[in-house]
Amino acid sequence: MSRVRKLAVVGAASASVLALAMAPASAAGTTIHSGSATGPAYSGGVVATNLGDVSVVTSLSNATCTSAVQNGTINSDGSNLTVTSASFTGCTSSLGSVTVTAQSLPWTGGSVVYAPVSGGHDGTITVAHYTVGATVFGLSCVYSGTLTGDGYNPDNPGRPDTSVAQAQAKITNGTVTKQSGSFLCPGTATVTAAFQLVGSGGEQLWAAAS
Helix, strand or coil, X not given: CCHHHHHHHXXXXXXXXXXXXXXXXXXXXXXXXXXCCCCCECCEEEEEEECCCEEEECCCCEEEEEEEEEEEEECCCCCCEEEEEEEEEEEEECCEECEEEEECCCEEEEEEEECCCCCCCCEEEEEEEXXXXXXXXXXXXXXXXXXEEEEECCCCCCCCCCCCCCEEEEEEEEEEEEEEECCCCXXXXXXXXXXXXXXXXXXXXXXXXX
């Protein structure tokens, strides 16, 4: 398999990370709270940290990143989720270490929507307009798109990691698309990842009906 093709897989993995993942506008009736589902409304900084490896699969190969952290902001009604910075480390393929970088920040237009499903998630989370690239041995590929995943409150028994009492999000087979790079880069990749979401001051976050 060519080095460029493997590089593309890792580039897609990095995109997922922020992956954290909601639709570009919040639904009426959503409120983000701090501390509990009935706590004060929260508007401000949000930090998303991956729970377990980020996995990316293409028709050619797969890759993982062991650490992915995104910082951003959100309004108390769940609107205007914006990613202001993102970092990815521990990204590997069969070629070894790969450098992954966020591009075209900030990523604007995301949201959190409270839409509970009995026995399932508490809502959806969307990160829009992100762009991430990966470079190895001087070869680069860039992927961009929108990732939407399931959102869970800290007490939801179905959340991805029940040992972590924080809001969480899970992306399953999210699709990202190549924006630039070698013709050998796969056109799309599927991303699977889970994240915990906390306020920038460590606040426990909840989504509820307003």
